[in-house]
Amino acid sequence: MLKKTYILGHKNPDTDSICSSIAYAYLKNKLDKLEYEAVCLGDLNQETQFVLDMFNLPAPRKIDHVKIRIKDIMTPGVISVKPDTLVRDIGILMYEHNIRSVPVVDEHNIALGVVTEREIAYNYIKNLNLEDFKTVASQEASVIMENNIFIVDEEEILSETIEDILKSPHKEALVVDKSNRLVGIVTRTNLVNPEKRRVIILDHSEISQSADGIKEASIIEIIDHHHLGDLQTPEPILVISKPVGSTSTIITERFNELRVDIPRDIAGILLGAVLSDTVLLKSPTATQKDKEIVERLSKIAGIDWFEFGARMYDECSDVSSLSATDLLNSDFKVYNFSDVKIGIGQIETTNSKGILRRKNEIFDEMNKELKDKDFELIVLMITDIIREGTELLAVGKTKLAEKAFNCELVDNSVFLPGVISRKKQIAAPLFKVIG
Numbered sequence: 001m002l003k004k005t006y007i008l009g010h011k012n013p014d015t016d017s018i019c020s021s022i023a024y025a026y027l028k029n030k031l032d033k034l035e036y037e038a039v040c041l042g043d044l045n046q047e048t049q050f051v052l053d054m055f056n057l058p059a060p061r062k063i064d065h066v067k068i069r070i071k072d073i074m075t076p077g078v079i080s081v082k083p084d085t086l087v088r089d090i091g092i093l094m095y096e097h098n099i100r101s102v103p104v105v106d107e108h109n110i111a112l113g114v115v116t117e118r119e120i121a122y123n124y125i126k127n128l129n130l131e132d133f134k135t136v137a138s139q140e141a142s143v144i145m146e147n148n149i150f151i152v153d154e155e156e157i158l159s160e161t162i163e164d165i166l167k168s169p170h171k172e173a174l175v176v177d178k179s180n181r182l183v184g185i186v187t188r189t190n191l192v193n194p195e196k197r198r199v200i201i202l203d204h205s206e207i208s209q210s211a212d213g214i215k216e217a218s219i220i221e222i223i224d225h226h227h228l229g230d231l232q233t234p235e236p237i238l239v240i241s242k243p244v245g246s247t248s249t250i251i252t253e254r255f256n257e258l259r260v261d262i263p264r265d266i267a268g269i270l271l272g273a274v275l276s277d278t279v280l281l282k283s284p285t286a287t288q289k290d291k292e293i294v295e296r297l298s299k300i301a302g303i304d305w306f307e308f309g310a311r312m313y314d315e316c317s318d319v320s321s322l323s324a325t326d327l328l329n330s331d332f333k334v335y336n337f338s339d340v341k342i343g344i345g346q347i348e349t350t351n352s353k354g355i356l357r358r359k360n361e362i363f364d365e366m367n368k369e370l371k372d373k374d375f376e377l378i379v380l381m382i383t384d385i386i387r388e389g390t391e392l393l394a395v396g397k398t399k400l401a402e403k404a405f406n407c408e409l410v411d412n413s414v415f416l417p418g419v420i421s422r423k424k425q426i427a428a429p430l431f432k433v434i435g
């Protein structure tokens with residue numbers, strides 16, 4: 001059941017996280033017999049939606065976590081019998097299919113109980129003083145079945161139910177769907193060393209930015225362009241970490257290294273992602289490699305990259321309709337720098353004035369988040385692409401921000417000219433001050 005490997009970017013996904021995942025899933029599926037699926041950890045922002053729509057590609061499926069569900073490990077399509085099936089026939093079924101238990105269901109496939117080898121043996125022994133095994137064999141399932149059976153919903157999380165199942169009389173469970181219909185069975189065999197979810201991590205390497213349950217999953221690759229985070233693996237894996245402008249830049253290089261042609265639509269979304277992460281190549285994180293790749297991708301996609309990028313920013317930077325909560329969360333990352341929990345949000349816009357008019361509302365939201373989630377510091381970057389600078393709002397231990405950016409906050413905010421990159425110009429200096 002766990003045949004699919006998930007490919008996922010960070011929480012609060014941005015265009016780079018989404019587009020690199022879609023492109024890499026395409027590449028892996030081309031080369032590998034296993035199945036890969038791009039998934040995401042949140043709703044798409046306006047810009048990402050614009051890029052996908054432009055090239056007619058669907059959004060990745062949204063998932064809440066990478067924990068294993070019961071349905072991932074159960075034995076599906078299980079053989080069942082009716083309450084009036086004779087024990088003799090059940091015995092034959094068990095022998096023919098080499099199974100040790102058979103669920104009993106009604107005409108609507110609702111689970112009623114289970115007949116295991118134990119019930120048959122017990123009833124045989126109980127009836128020894130009567131006639132012989134014929135008595136047992138001619139009984140109906142409903143007479144001997146165990147109805148004190150553990151029933152579990154297929155959507156339940158394995159780690160949260162495994163102990164209850166193992167504590168149950170049969171150490172197994174019947175699995176039902178939303179309408180209580182039998183869909184499978186979980187036996188001890190399914191519970192010994194249950195498979196882990198295989199995941200490929202893109203565009204981040206911090207646990208706090210990754211999927212819930214990531215510690216229970218098996219990470220098989222990490223491809224990223226941020227600082228190395230705290231994700232760990234028990235075995236050696238492929239890790240590609242490069243100081244370039246976007247993860248999509250590295251994914252484009254992977255297509256070349258592995259000699260796979262990039263289809264036009266995939267080239268288009270990769271281009272959108274590089275332009276988004278590098279702010280049209282203006283960000284200090286943009287490298288010569290990013291420039292080359294932007295040229296190459298524009299050729300394949302058959303579009304003028306600057307025109308495309310400028311339109312992307314124009315159409316998507318109107319955030320006036322967003323609530324203060326959505327403004328703060330639209331592109332918000334959590335960092336754990338030597339156990340100091342810091343949140344850094346960023347809004348990229350061609351018109352920062354409109355947002356700054358709502359400063360008070362935004363500060364309320366930042367202070368609420370600070371308290372609710374125990375942050376030491378929250379900063380929000382309102383990055384004006386035209387002015388090429390960032391108005392920084394900060395709450396919490398603001399002294400850290402002043403020290404890191406060598407500035408003085410007035411009413412919790414300051415304009416930082418030339419600051420565009422969260423990673424290089426905000427996260428890294430904070431990291432230095434704390435570390």
Ligand SMILES: [Mn+2]
Nearest residue numbers: 016203246247
């Ligand atoms: Mn990125």
